[in-house]
Amino acid sequence: MxxxxxxxxxxxxxxxxxxxxxxxxxxxxxxxxxxxxxxxxxxxxxxxxxxxxxxxxxxxxxxxxxxxxxxxxxxxxxxxxxxxxxxxKGSFESTKKMILKFQEVSPWTTFGHVASNGAILEALEGETKLHIIDISNTFCTQWPTLLEALATRNDETPQLKLTVVVTQSMERSVLMKEISHRMKKFARLMGVPFEFNVVSGLTHLCELTKEDLMVEEDEALAINCIGALRRVNVEERGAVFRMLHGLNPRVVTVVEEEAxxxxxxxxxxxxxxxxxxxxxxxxxxxxxxxxxxxxxxxxxxxxxxxxxxxxxxCNDEMSSCEESEIRERSSQWCNRLKEWFSAVGFSDDVVDDTKSLLKRYRAGWSLGLSQGDCPGLFLMWKEEPVVWASAWKP
Incomplete structure (x- = not known):
């Protein structure tokens, strides 16, 4: 029937x-x-x-x-x-080829890179000792553009320390070594003093501590979270934001898919x-x-x-050795983030950069601005919001 x-x-x-x-x-x-x-x-x-x-x-x-x-x-x-x-899981070359091809044909990931990089550069402008904590699934593909921007600043080129946080489900030791080598090589080419660190051995992101990240008092700190917070158990997300708040960053960028x-x-x-x-x-x-x-x-x-x-x-209670991916919509993330942070609006320059990015891709993509009490930018596919980018400060 x-x-x-x-x-x-x-x-x-x-x-x-x-x-x-x-x-x-x-x-x-x-x-x-x-x-x-x-x-x-x-x-x-x-x-x-x-x-x-x-x-x-x-x-x-x-x-x-x-x-x-x-x-x-x-x-x-x-x-x-x-x-x-x-x-x-293939070699670094096959993984890189997949990521770069995806970025070439779709703004699904590059949208968040451009918005986050813009917010980070503006928040750290004029500082000489920078520290970015990268909690993401981007395999560092967003950072060459930022290094290039630092290299072309009018004032003194700052020092940059990049700390990449990987959990058990994302960790590939050979891959991270190759990424580290390539990032350091590109930083030398750009003339940016650069330090690359990896925090590994974590089963869940909620195990991450302030001590793991080795933040120094004289560093201007930014925290970048792209597609990783959905791996934190829903009940533990507030605790992760509390820990990040305790680091006193200049800016926290959050990019998540809209579901x-x-x-x-x-x-x-x-x-x-x-x-x-x-x-x-x-x-x-x-x-x-x-x-x-x-x-x-x-x-x-x-x-x-x-x-x-x-x-x-799967049942709600997953094995303690596995991470699940539970997506939430921007309104849900905003409610959690507002307990610890205040929203930072994206500047007109960042919005313009994001619009310029979308013009490089086929028809169907557009930019959506903040809706109601939920600040940020939305990547729209055929008028449906699919990715949300936002910036926050303590």
């Missing part, structure tokens, strides 16, 4: 065939309709492929999560996916619909940005698999 459930605005259910079948399957799981679950899982398995069109790809990645949810196999599946991903997998966690259907909405946008963006046979695109899509399983099929 055809499902007659109506779709609300922004609800992906009732759209293309993959979304319709996936939503029907999710509803069957919520209703514990065993016969319907088996039938829909079989249909999705027959129609899905990680190498097909957007519908086939969505069906493939969400099928794994729905099967894991239905069989209560979620946590084991999640750990298996992480283990497979760890085994398949809510937190408040919807206790309502499976709402969480499923939000997850499908977000990844539908993401996969559509990848499809229109990359060629259909792009290996880099396939790598980016496969990276989504474990997160989808984690969000939809």
């Amino acid at each position: 055809q499902n007659t459930r109506r779709s609300e605005p922004g609800n992906p259910c009732g759209q293309k065939w993959a979304s319709r079948l996936l939503c029907e399957c999710a509803e069957a799981i919520a209703e514990k309709d065993t016969n319907k679950i088996h039938h829909l899982l079989w249909m999705l398995n027959e129609l899905s492929s990680p190498y097909g069109d957007i519908d086939q790809k969505l069906a493939s990645y969400f099928l794994k999560a729905l099967f894991s949810k239905a069989t209560q196999y979620g946590e084991q599946c999640y750990k298996n996916l992480l283990s497979i991903a760890a085994e398949k 809510d997998f937190s408040s919807t966690r206790d309502d499976f259907m709402k969480c499923f619909e939000e997850c499908l909405r977000f990844y539908n946008l993401y996969f559509e963006m990848l499809d229109e940005s990359f060629g259909c046979t792009s290996n880099e695109r396939l790598m980016l899509e496969k990276e989504c698999s474990s997160t989808i399983v984690n969000v939809l099929a």
Whole structure:
């Protein structure tokens, strides 16, 4: 029997065939309709492929999560996916190629780099001894531009200490050594006195302490958080902000993707619909940005698999040795951040730089300004906010 459930605005259910079948399957799981679950899982398995069109790809990645949810196999599946991903991690060159190609065809990551770098440079202007604490998943790709900006300042070129914080799930010792070597080489080329440090050995970001970061009293400090705070357990995010506040930074930049997998966690259907909405946008963006046979695109899509399983099929209490990724919307982040920080508006120069960046990419991208009580900038894909950038001070 055809499902007659109506779709609300922004609800992906009732759209293309993959979304319709996936939503029907999710509803069957919520209703514990065993016969319907088996039938829909079989249909999705027959129609899905990680190498097909957007519908086939969505069906493939969400099928794994729905099967894991239905069989209560979620946590084991999640750990298996992480283990497979760890085994398949390539060389520095292959990782760099994927990141740089993504930045070439889409502003998804470069948007946050430009906004954050602009806020950091303005907050540290005129200082001679700078320290940036980088808590992010960018593999330092945002810093060459900042080093170049420091090298071309009119006054004395400052000293820069960059401290990169990596947790167990992000850590690759060989990769970080290669990044360190290349960053130091580029800093020498730019004529910027440079020190590169790595804080590693952490299982979770909430284990990070003030002592780990070795901040000196005469340093002008900036803290850069791009795509990493979602790895902190929701209940521990306030404690992380309290620790960062205690460092007394000049500025804290926060960039996160615009999706809510937190408040919807206790309502499976709402969480499923939000997850499908977000990844539908993401996969559509990848499809229109990359060629259909792009290996880099396939790598980016496969990276989504474990997160989808984690969000939809894992219990709230994950193993203490694993990090999950629970995204929140800008309004939720703002409520947490405002307990410890005040918002810093982006200057007209930073806004102009961000607009100039978007002009380099295909049509469909636009810039959204702060909405209501939530300050910052929004990267918009076809009028939907997908990434939020903000700047804060104690």
